[in-house]
Amino acid sequence: MFNVKHFVRSKLKKYLYGLCVKLFPEIDNNYKTKEIISAALECSNDPVYLINCYHEKLLINDKILWASIREVRVNAPLVFKVVIDQHDLVSSKSLSLRLMATYVIEERVESSDVKVSYLIDKFDDLRNEVNDLSRVKSLIATAIIVKSNLSEIEARLHAINFNIKKLTDHQKVKLLGRYTTHGDQSNFLAIKNSFGNVGAAANIKIDQMHYSLTKDDSQCLNILEKKFEDLPYDISRQYFSYVKPLFGNIESKNNYTDASYSVSKISKLREMILDKIQRRKNLSFIRLGDGEAYGFQNSGYIDSNGYTRQEIHWWGETLPEKKREELQSAFIESLKFCDFLGVPTVTRLIKDFNLEKSDIYEKNTLISRVFCVMTSSPVFFKDKVIVEDQINLHIFNKGFIEDIFEKADKVVFVSGLDKKKISQWSSDEAKLECLEIPTHRLLRDKGLASSVEGILPNAYQEYLQEIKVLAGPGVVFIVSAGFIGKIFIAEAAKHGSVALDIGQTLVSLVADKSVSK
Numbered sequence: 001m002f003n004v005k006h007f008v009r010s011k012l013k014k015y016l017y018g019l020c021v022k023l024f025p026e027i028d029n030n031y032k033t034k035e036i037i038s039a040a041l042e043c044s045n046d047p048v049y050l051i052n053c054y055h056e057k058l059l060i061n062d063k064i065l066w067a068s069i070r071e072v073r074v075n076a077p078l079v080f081k082v083v084i085d086q087h088d089l090v091s092s093k094s095l096s097l098r099l100m101a102t103y104v105i106e107e108r109v110e111s112s113d114v115k116v117s118y119l120i121d122k123f124d125d126l127r128n129e130v131n132d133l134s135r136v137k138s139l140i141a142t143a144i145i146v147k148s149n150l151s152e153i154e155a156r157l158h159a160i161n162f163n164i165k166k167l168t169d170h171q172k173v174k175l176l177g178r179y180t181t182h183g184d185q186s187n188f189l190a191i192k193n194s195f196g197n198v199g200a201a202a203n204i205k206i207d208q209m210h211y212s213l214t215k216d217d218s219q220c221l222n223i224l225e226k227k228f229e230d231l232p233y234d235i236s237r238q239y240f241s242y243v244k245p246l247f248g249n250i251e252s253k254n255n256y257t258d259a260s261y262s263v264s265k266i267s268k269l270r271e272m273i274l275d276k277i278q279r280r281k282n283l284s285f286i287r288l289g290d291g292e293a294y295g296f297q298n299s300g301y302i303d304s305n306g307y308t309r310q311e312i313h314w315w316g317e318t319l320p321e322k323k324r325e326e327l328q329s330a331f332i333e334s335l336k337f338c339d340f341l342g343v344p345t346v347t348r349l350i351k352d353f354n355l356e357k358s359d360i361y362e363k364n365t366l367i368s369r370v371f372c373v374m375t376s377s378p379v380f381f382k383d384k385v386i387v388e389d390q391i392n393l394h395i396f397n398k399g400f401i402e403d404i405f406e407k408a409d410k411v412v413f414v415s416g417l418d419k420k421k422i423s424q425w426s427s428d429e430a431k432l433e434c435l436e437i438p439t440h441r442l443l444r445d446k447g448l449a450s451s452v453e454g455i456l457p458n459a460y461q462e463y464l465q466e467i468k469v470l471a472g473p474g475v476v477f478i479v480s481a482g483f484i485g486k487i488f489i490a491e492a493a494k495h496g497s498v499a500l501d502i503g504q505t506l507v508s509l510v511a512d513k514s515v516s517k
Helices: 004-011 017-023 031-042 047-056 062-075 077-085 093-105 113-129 133-147 150-159 169-181 185-195 200-214 220-229 234-247 263-278 290-295 304-315 321-336 346-352 366-380 398-407 419-425 460-470 482-494 505-511
Strands: 283-287 340-343 385-388 410-415 432-436 475-480 498-501
Touching: 031 047, 031 062, 031 077, 047 062, 047 077, 062 077, 062 093, 077 093, 077 304, 093 113, 093 133, 113 133, 113 150, 133 150, 133 169, 150 169, 169 185, 169 200, 185 200, 200 220, 200 346, 220 234, 220 346, 234 346, 234 366, 263 283, 263 385, 263 398, 263 498, 283 321, 283 482, 290 304, 290 321, 290 366, 290 482, 321 366, 321 482, 340 366, 346 366, 398 475, 410 419, 410 460, 410 482, 419 432, 419 505, 432 460, 460 475, 460 482, 475 482, 475 505, 482 498
Parallel strands: 283 340, 283 498, 340 385, 410 432, 410 475, 475 498
Antiparallel strands: none
16 A cells, blocks of 8 residues: 655655645545645755645645644654744744744743743734634643743733633643742642642642652652552553562662652762762762663664654754664663662653543653653662652752762763853862763753763763763762763762762753753
């Protein structure tokens, strides 16, 4: 049978509009149309032009075009970035507003107040030309919730005539998440109580946030796990069938997977790290998030398409297979030389599962990547302290970094941040050393990023040599370098240092802004 999608992907070169008309003169608003359009957009050199052709000349409705663009978001993130960056050139007012709202939502800063104001003004100008007003308004409401200053949210929702009592469960969770990030338990509870009833799935997410704020009961994880078990979703079935039995082998003395709900356990983890520094002993602390699925060969959850998507997400290009295998091999070796290991727990699944998706997740999705790490990492658990993957959000703060400086002979930051920014923020320049690496593509041009050219996979061996020279007893490495950073951490620890995986929390601390992971 003729494979339309394969033909479109392999043969169409640039705008594709004319050829699509000839190939599919009967094109109409159905599922097949979405497949054709998304495949065409994915290999187009000018996707915005193509969207406008479909909208203006083929009269494809906005619902189908938006569904196609969402497919592109998953399959071709760089093409999606082109579309979202050029949202103002999209002729459909509804699509333009949706893209603009998505652009604001996905900004890698906690608030984008000026952009939210502009979005609201744009909506006021175009609302009479929008044919799916309620859907567009709801997406703009999400942008307001996620990116406005907390004190402005209610007024801005009112400005677009959006009734706060009509928030979806998804929006309620997002709003409460803002207060959780700020540690504002009082307002969290006030807003939560004003919502009344929410669905069972959303309620689990809200409970998780509440427990993370109170941090007064290490049994919170068990309570959440039981509630998650009762959820009639495939993600719950998979966790209890395939993951929980593997995690049952963690020795109780090394099990700190519930530390984010316990002040005493967070303190204990900090004490263990500081003790190693003070006694000039080495320590490797590595965290595995969903991105580290890239390092595991687990075809049940991730395949070659998942690897290439991850490379494009991180570095803006795909790697030769030999280079990929080299990185994956070095990553696995780093896990063997590890003392503290952070892995996704049921907490991560609760945070990230889709409220509206009760069936199985496809390969390469975020949840599939999390499952890949959860099922692949337990072989490395023996004799390691096991924590949750996002424990960096709870352990690292300015006070703890100052304690590290006080006890260490030297503190080396390995990150994609400008060393001048770190120097201005750090507490002891005399002990400070910075290794600037090529930054994550999404942090470029954000004012904090280093100006080092190139991509890290092509230069990481040189950094390994520098780390060997700098490492030794009394030297602490604080690493924010993504997947390859795990390799750096192991190398530093092998040569006598304490090496800590701070992740994107470093961006939060240096910029005095909050991040999600």
